[in-house]
Amino acid sequence: MDTYDVIVVGGGPAGEVVAEGAVRSGLSAVVVEAEAVGGECSYRACVPSKALLRPGAARAAARSVEGTRQAVTAALDPARVLARRDRFTGRGDDTGQADWLEGAGIALVRGHGRLAGERRVDVTRADGTVRALRARRAVVLCTGTEATLPPVEGLDRIDVWTSREATTADAVPERLVVIGGGVVACEMATAWRSLGSRVTVLVRGQALLGGWEPCAGEEVARGLSDLGVSIRFGVSAVRVARDADTRTVSVSTDDGTVLDCDEVLAAVGRRPRTADLGLASVGLPAGDWLPVDDTCRVTAAEGEWLYAVGDVNHRASLTHMAKYQARACAAAIAERAAGRPAVTGGHQPWSAEADRVAVPQAVFTRPEVASVGLTERAAREAGLTVRTVEYRIDDVAGAALHADDYRGLAKLVVDEARGLVVGCTLTGPMASELIHTATVAIVGEVPMERLWHAVPAFPTVSEVWLRLLEAYGR
Structure with missing residues (x-):
């Protein structure tokens, strides 16, 4: 031994x-x-998913500014995108x-x-x-x-995609049906739609990203719709079957619709x-x-x-x-x-x-969304005396300079009894890079009056922190 x-x-x-x-x-x-x-992150999750998402985001960023928009006219090259992903993952080596x-x-x-x-x-x-x-x-x-599979008849017999297959596939499916409305569902719908797949998302509930601030799910839904993704809320798959000859999958839903697709991604939990x-x-x-x-x-x-x-x-x-x-x-x-x-x-x-108190997370959709700490609902359920502050990031000068069509929202959740930020949600370009400021404020328990002295540079998107403090008041 x-x-x-x-x-x-x-x-x-x-x-x-x-x-x-x-x-x-x-x-x-x-x-x-x-x-x-x-592990999973290196080969079948975080790394390959972000490698798939980044090219579409980079193209969108270039097209968001007058002068470069006219120079970027071609669609993404799927073969090169998949090859770049494989360089990061080594195909599991x-x-x-x-x-x-x-x-x-x-x-x-x-x-x-x-x-x-x-x-x-x-x-x-x-x-x-x-x-x-x-x-x-x-x-x-x-x-x-x-990954777990939802109780859908036939799902275990069609070579269904889970997050593993969705991040490692070697070809773009012409049509993709996604079951679920969480992070994996939203990110993979974004990635494969950007690569040319026609994507339909079936969401059992009435919102994306359950457990987040409602504004996050609303912004992601808007972004997916703008990309051409079809989102069907309140609809569940009840039966699937793959044709042995054509390999086409039929997805029957509880509203009587039948969808034909080439692959089905089940993204409902782990x-x-x-x-x-x-x-x-x-x-x-x-x-x-x-x-x-x-x-x-x-x-x-x-x-x-x-x-x-x-x-x-x-x-x-x-x-x-x-x-x-x-x-x-x-x-x-x-x-x-x-x-x-x-x-x-x-x-x-x-x-x-x-x-337990300051978990930062980001969803790399378009727009990005990011959060840390408690949502307003969770803070109230915890018995805190809550005040919230919201500000449109698109009204910040740095955001307007960053992208002509910048759209984003910042929301703070403040514990009034202690004068501390306990939660923050951001939506919009670069939200994933901006959230760490809020993480530091929460972990460091920096009082609101002290945050006035953390002066953001002008003209940056981070100036939203000054606007949030102004909206909060001294």
Whole structure:
């Protein structure tokens, strides 16, 4: 049995950062990976999706300014866009990531890892043999999530797209039906429409991006419609079938419509990859999320040896927050290994508190939308004394100079009792780049009166912060 201080099951961004942090603290670490080192984000999610979205956004940005609009007349070149995406992902080749692990002093064991009792992991390799590992200090589960399919008759028999297929497809479907109204649905509808596909989005509810401020979903819906995407609210797919000869898919909906398409993307949610992790060997139910404390220690497990980082703990399913948790987790493991208590709270480096109060996120549609902190609804439900401030970003001089047809909105959620920003939502070009200012304000608990002294440069889009403060009043 091979022994390491820390065993990390899952070699995605979270697993890589935990292992690196452990090694930097003087501990030995091994990463167990069943697929590709680098994880979903590198090959089938964040990286390829943004690679698909950026060309359309760049073209739109050029066409938003008089003088360059006339120079940009051709459509995107799908073959070149897909080739550029493949350069970023290496088509799943993880050689570079594996070499990085070796260079960082982190061992790699390829195969499917399962818990086999306290501090023990059995790894089943491709040839069926099993390698037993033992952890002196900790086992960290970083196995992420997988797409779920909605209860649509025939969906499991048509080679349906999930986020994996939508980000890695080698050809543009002539017609695409998207089931869902969340981030994946909106981004992939944007990307494939930009590449020439005729896209229809079926949304069971009455809005896109549920859980966001309503203005975000409204702006994304407007943007998709402007691109030529057909959005059908209050409509669900009930039956699908693929013709064996033509490969055409028919999608029957609950309003009696039948849509013909070439591919169907199911983007309705994700579940934890914990069904085959050996959780029963340590008294935990298989297939569930793994609740953790602020050090990412699994609270249902006895002792201080089992941790869960990233999407699998269901705190904040975003790559950047997974890496944030991973840094905290590695610091906590190191503290405990040294015999010191890793007590949460007090802004300690091993206390992952920001993923409860200040989670930044961005959707790379056209327009972009971004948010951090609480929505107005969530703040009121939390019992805060809430005041909101809104300002049209298009009325800012820097925005008008940035694009002739700039359209965007900024909304602040303020806790009046403390005079602090607790939430912010932005829509419009560059929203993803602007949101970090709000993140700093929320995490730093910067009082509104102090923000007056953070003077934005003129003429930039960031001047919207001055306008928001003016609308709020001293």
